[in-house]
Amino acid sequence: MSRTKARAALLQELEAAMRRSSAQGVLYGQTVANVAGIANSDLECMDILYLEGRVTAGRLAEVTGLTTGAITGVVDRLEKAGLVRRERDEKDRRKVYISVVPETAMKIGQLYVPMQQAMEKVFSAYSDEELRLLLRFATEGYKGVLAATEALKGLLDTPPEKRPDLKLKKLRR
Amino acid sequence: MSRTKARAALLQELEAAMRRSSAQGVLYGQTVANVAGIANSDLECMDILYLEGRVTAGRLAEVTGLTTGAITGVVDRLEKAGLVRRERDEKDRRKVYISVVPETAMKIGQLYVPMQQAMEKVFSAYSDEELRLLLRFATEGYKGVLAATEALKGLLDTPPEKRPDLKLKKLRR
DNA sequence: CTAAATCTCTTAGTGACTAAGATATATATC
DNA sequence: GATATATATCTTAGTCACTAAGAGATTTAG
DSSP states (O other), X not given: OOHHHHHHHHHHHHHHHHHHHHHHHHHHHHHHHHHHTOOHHHHHHXXXXXXXXXXXXXXXXXXXXXXXXXXXXXXXXXXXXXXXXEEEOSSSTTOEEEEEOHHHHHHHHHXXXXXXXXXXXXXXXXXXXXXXXXXXXXXXXXXXXXXHHHHHHHHHHSOGGGSSSOOOGGGXX | OOHHHHXXXXXXXXXXXXXXXXXXXXXXXXXXXXXXXXXXXXXXXXXXHHHHOSEEHHHHHHHHXXXXXXXXXXXXXXXXXXXXXXXXXXXXXXXXXXXEOHHHHHHHHHTTHHHHHHHHHHHTTSOXXXXXXXXXXXXXXXXXXHXXXXXXXXXXXXXXXXXXXXXXXXXXX
């Protein structure tokens, strides 16, 4: 087997492995939402709030791909559960900032403990240098996926009949 | 800063980076489902079928965490779209095997091309040895997440009042 | 042969979503 | 400063995928 062929096989295995683990990651998230008793998108928004800090309702819609109307519902539910707070922007009173209530949100955070422990255990087998490689990959991978998402969204804006031969019409509900 | 503290910081960064990229992965999947015009769970099932091959309806329910009733709906929609076929098991006629229709499912596969291209580009910057490290990590990470999911599911089966101090009752709808 | 178990499907009801438009506030133009 | 347009969120009506419960079909155990 040639050297390049070995690499191709490696890449394919890698793709499958990543697909599998990311699928399992999705299932973990679903389980968290289930245990917490909140909807999946609600948890997704909590995650965004955790990563981005205080964000506007519109920004949540933008990032999640939900309509602003749906976000109103998400925030209503999260607010009722005491997980977030609505705060009107004093400078631009149309805007509503959503921020987490740390004391309550902590309880959600605890549901990630099994995951963190599992990952710590995995990480413990790697040297600092190896971890830096993984970090580099995660960072670059994120950018790649982000770009790919934008590319794919581009297809949505292209009128269906002009899309490059996917012929998806028959698949639509 | 001590050596262990540096590592702790590295681990934290790594966790954030992985969280971000996996969240973006979820969004990519949502976009695929959107462009294809199928529901999110329908796509998830297509993914499972791709990874596991021909599986029973019950197995789909098990892996996705949906009820068997919901799976009936998923398979109905996928079958109507021509993406899968139902096949009764001749040996045990209660079972229904679901298998993809390759010619049609290919069209869904094409929606992953932007992602594959992005990842190829990322991978191209790594040596074979580095890729092997990534593969090892993806494989171990999968096992870790799988175990963590099971651990978390365990909480669901524990009666709420016996759960280790999460006090989630107030969060339930 | 009967009872229990297993696997999928059906039904009724619920909840989260979209599309469209209402409301409130901000910015631009005259 | 008044009017028109733009922006940000919320409301409403309708839709679709989900769950819970149980029915139907088949297999396995006694």
